[in-house]
Amino acid sequence: MPAKKSTRPAARELLFGDLWEYDPSPESAPAFIEPRYGLFINGRFIAPKTRKYFDSISPRNEEKLAEIALAGAADVDAAYQAAATAFISWRKLPGAERGKYLFRIARLLQDRAREFAVAETLDGGKPITESRDFDLPMAAAHFFYHAGWADKLDHLAPGRALVPLGAIGQVIPWNFPLLMLAWKIAPALATGNTVVLKPAETTSITALKFASILLDAGLPPGVVNIVTGAAETGAAVVNHPLAAKIAFTGSTAVGKIIRHSLAGSAKRLTLELGGKAANIVFDDAPLDQAVEGIVNGIFFNQGHVCCAGARLLVQENVARDLTARLKRRLATLRVGDPLDKNTDIGAINSKQQLAKIQQLVQSGIDEGAEIHQPACKLPAKGFYFPPTLFSGVAQSHRIATEEIFGPVLSILTFRTPEEAIEKANNTPFGLSAGVWTDKGSKILMMASKLKAGVVWANTYHKFDPSSPFGGYKQSGFGREGGKHGLLDYAELV
């Protein structure tokens, strides 16, 4: 009798396919989202003078989550008046007292981390494991870190004093809503400034929930004001005469508009803008570890990450091997309901962003790159896009030059370290880069020649509040985190 044919693959490799399936594992904690949110001005939630509200929906299933107040110019003005008045006494508080508020905020965020993580995932679409294990702990860590600095500012620049700037206008994007808020608010308050912050239109909910934490922390009214709305509200925040500084995180296009409109004014400006990072893999790198780093680099948060490793530069002699390993790994990624704890890639933040990704992916196909997408079933409702690889990418392709801000990786090759540096730096951006090699000296050489604010070696997407983050070239200027970030919120006298 002939031996029964084995259904197992001959080679030892991960093969998930349809051999087995995960049971659903939905996060069930309540997010406590109010049906309607006002503006948070002078320590109170108030109705907008515009009398207008807009919907925040969940990209997970397109269901409406809440109505959000639309702030007009008069509302933004009220927020700045409150911030300017609060500044008079807030700046005089001893640093240790300001620190106590920041510690309280950090602890309250920790206490309510689960609820906030669910709200972040519902409103923005990122996997619950990411909001739970990254966004929330990092947001709290930023408040803890800056709380610690509040009474030690004299040690930042020995012999000089740090003077706060005043009311700061802050505008943030939708990819890390609460974390970007923390990056902005914590250093501003630690240095004695007050704040008018505008979250992104599609992801305002955690910022408004955060206002309730400020109330519980007993923060004096007007120290933090939150005005919601879209681009017009952002422009009103940027152009208000009482703003002493504008801190902006978002696209390079909007960063340019802001820089134009601030020219000739006395306002300070820091810009954290887009990126198109090179993740460079040498032939001596441990390839399986590199695969994990590449996957984390581009598929973390659906690729909605300014410092995502969006251009993979592989040394030519290992390109075929690495691409094959990547394709196998891609087949194991789970795309779907972001509230499910098994999900690796959640929902695309908005319909507009999904359309932008689709358009750029089509350009890659049209320009002649080779596309690879694993077979995966996407939910019928909501905004989803499968993990995507492009090989045979040329330097001139749009998918090699433009920020896609989605789960799409462009693979290019190089032969020598010089060529890798040349290609990595051949971009208007300069936010981040990755290097994978067994050789320490090569890491140091590459790091010194890559024009990027952050260079990760044999890892990717590692963040710490003590480590300054920011870009070169059209990725912006100014730093967030660490001593450098604090200095951007004060004048040295």
Ligand code: NAP
């Ligand atoms: P965006 O379109 O530039 O929007 C960013 C923020 O600015 C939003 O709150 C937006 O409001 C507001 N805004 C839009 N037009 C404005 C104007 N004319 N004046 C003032 N404010 C205005 O960027 P996004 O699409 O939300 O975010 C993605 C971008 O952010 C990517 O390019 C990414 O690389 C970048 N990013 C950079 C960093 C970094 O640290 N360097 C971090 C995260 C993200 P609405 O969205 O409500 O209309």
Ligand code: MG
């Ligand atoms: Mg939303």
